[in-house]
Amino acid sequence: MPVYWLIIIVLGLAALGYVLGRRRALASAGGDSRRLHSLPSYYGSNVAIKAVVPAFLLMIVWLLVQPLIVDNRVIGMIPQSEIREGSSAGLVLAEVRRAATGLENAVQSGAMLEIEARDSRADFTDMTQRLKDAGQIVTSTITQPILLAAQKYRELSNGGRFYMWIAVLAVAIAGAGWGLQGTTPDFRARNTVERAVRMLLVGAASIAILTTVGIILSLIFNTLEFFRLYPVKLFFFEPTWLPSFGGGIDSDGNPLSKLGILPLLWGTIYISLIALAVAVPIGLFAAIYLSEYAGPKVRAVAKPMLEVLAGIPTIVYGLFALLTVGPMLIGVFGADGLGWMKAGTAVMTAGLVMGIMLIPFVSSLSDDIINAVPQAMRDGSYGLGATKSETVKQVVLPAALPGIVGAILLAASRAIGETMIVVMGAGAAARMSLNPFEAMTTVTAKIVSQLTGDADFASPEALVAFALGMTLFILTLGLNIFALYIVRKYREQYD
Incomplete structure (x- = not known):
């Protein structure tokens, strides 16, 4: 299931926790809110925050770390023969990801059966054509090793997503229970909620900085990959722009593409x-x-x-x-x-x-x-x-x-x-x-x-x-x- 359903479920648990936390606070005070340290809404907000924040933090970390682990597992399946001249294992892995995404989309749209997408003995030429017919982006003919790696990539990604659902929901329920257990008349719920809101504001202010850092890092990594394939001197000092998408090199060992800026x-x-x-x-x-x-x-x-x-x-x-x-x-x-x-x-x-x-x-x-x-x-x-x-x-x-x-x-x-x-x-x-x-x-x-x-x-x-x-x-x-x-x-x- 898509991740947004998990987000909706966690938010639903938080809303339920808010109602239960508010009721529990009033019940612990005998129905008299004057005996509470904070307003009843703060107790409900405390439970909701403890249900949402740890769950969402775990989900974000999981979504960031899982691709790294899956890439590390799958890249070992790519034989050296699949890395063409002028390419790299990272670029071939990108083709594996596109193929895995194509398989998943084809299954979701009904263009391919689940058993067909998992078939390790499927004909890779036929699979390439079926993915293209299903409207999926496949930049070249999928070879047998690429197909096997894509199937493994899809299997690990789906498995990781399943375990993420279990872990996130468990953390959300545990957080709500933690908040409910601490709901007593003497608990300083207002202070806890205000600290959480302050941290939320700090996080919101940090988004712009983190976004800028992410953009710069993505540019840097891909730029370094480009300069590994194309000479830096030619890029900055070549007075000609004439890309040749067929690739190749001339008799002097220089690339046929002229990519001077x-x-x-x-x-x-x-x-x-x-x-x-x-x-x-x-x-x-x-x-x-x-x-x-x-x-x-x-x-x-x-x-x-x-x-x-x-x-x-x-x-x-x-x-x-x-x-x-x-x-x-x-x-x-x-x-x-x-x-x-x-x-x-x-x-x-x-x-x-x-x-x-x-x-x-x-x-x-x-x-x-x-x-x-x-x-x-x-x-x-x-x-x-x-x-x-x-x-x-x-x-x-x-x-x-x-x-x-x-x-x-x-x-x-x-x-x-x-x-x-x-x-x-x-x-x-x-x-x-x-x-x-x-x-x-x-x-x-x-x-x-x-x-x-x-x-x-x-x-x-x-x-x-x-x-x-x-x-x-x-x-x-x-x-x-x-x-x-x-x-x-x-x-x-x-x-």
């Missing part, structure tokens, strides 16, 4: 710079006007209209780039105009549309920062005889500079991570050129293309997506560190 990195930076060149001046000037010059009625209409741009899906911006901005640029810079542009998909197309999308990121945040500048600073400037424009230029903007830098950083990070506008507006050509009217692509667009379809994670052509993602993460981290340095440097003058 330089053209993708150049396209990312080039398009982002054009987008920022559009968004920063327009957004900043709009923020200055709305905060310093516009009246209440104009501001009440203009600011929401600007912020509407932030809610438009990026696919709509992509269609706008493809159907409107691209043809418009061809009319001006194409063969009938200046003759610089050959097609509607170009760096300029994506940059302009992305810049429009980023305007509210710059304007809205900059407007809030400018409004946060103390009015006393403006009044002091006016008292010294400065005009409104001089006050804005020499007092307000310098005081708001750290916040404005943060807004520009947010816009830059958003531009670097954009995908759909690039795919539809800039094309898919990986090249290094200074011509903004040529088609180019970005790191994010190629991450999508490398992982689209039946990606074989035993090949560097698929694992390169993680190396690209890691590079993008380091790039945005560097931007954040630089922005933090700028903010701290200039904030000291206005504290």
Whole structure:
């Protein structure tokens, strides 16, 4: 049965424990709640917490540890002959997991009988075809050792899940019994519940940190696996992006796939710079006007209209780039105009549309920062005889500079991570050129293309997506560190 049923059952036990704990507390006090140390609800909550928290902690630890144990048991079943050149045992194990998941899904959907899924003498070619017919993801033909390992993997996983159900339910019942046994008039239930809530809040605050750590670790491990299969030097310094999903090496021992990041990195930076060149001046000037010059009625209409741009899906911006901005640029810079542009998909197309999308990121945040500048600073400037424009230029903007830098950083990070506008507006050509009217692509667009379809994670052509993602993460981290340095440097003058 799915894990969510176990969660529902444990929560049901906790609800029952709450009712029983509350009743037991009142009964122990002879029905007079004034004789209790805490309110009756705290006694019920104490029982519910002791039923839920240990059970859920055990379930989480079990779900984290069980795959490691199963992997360790199954990886010994994979013969060395199954590890192809350029692959590894870990990548073959990933194929085993996909096959085991396919067998389980096929049985659950009725496309395959349980006895057929367990049959160790089944024909592996027929099994591969049946899994594909059932809609399961199988990246290659399953060999006999892979099939046996997948069957063992499924058997161990299902067995572990069965024992997890028993253990979790036993812990939940024991925890509820523990809470009920300690329900006496003198028990400080309120203190126990408040400590538990405080720990819950600490755990909630830690989720973001743990999630970030998990993302980084997943990127690091897969990036290291990619660099084990593909030379680091070629990835960072090869000026060509030309994946060959057939794999192989040339006569010099170099891989046939050319997976250099330089053209993708150049396209990312080039398009982002054009987008920022559009968004920063327009957004900043709009923020200055709305905060310093516009009246209440104009501001009440203009600011929401600007912020509407932030809610438009990026696919709509992509269609706008493809159907409107691209043809418009061809009319001006194409063969009938200046003759610089050959097609509607170009760096300029994506940059302009992305810049429009980023305007509210710059304007809205900059407007809030400018409004946060103390009015006393403006009044002091006016008292010294400065005009409104001089006050804005020499007092307000310098005081708001750290916040404005943060807004520009947010816009830059958003531009670097954009995908759909690039795919539809800039094309898919990986090249290094200074011509903004040529088609180019970005790191994010190629991450999508490398992982689209039946990606074989035993090949560097698929694992390169993680190396690209890691590079993008380091790039945005560097931007954040630089922005933090700028903010701290200039904030000291206005504290």
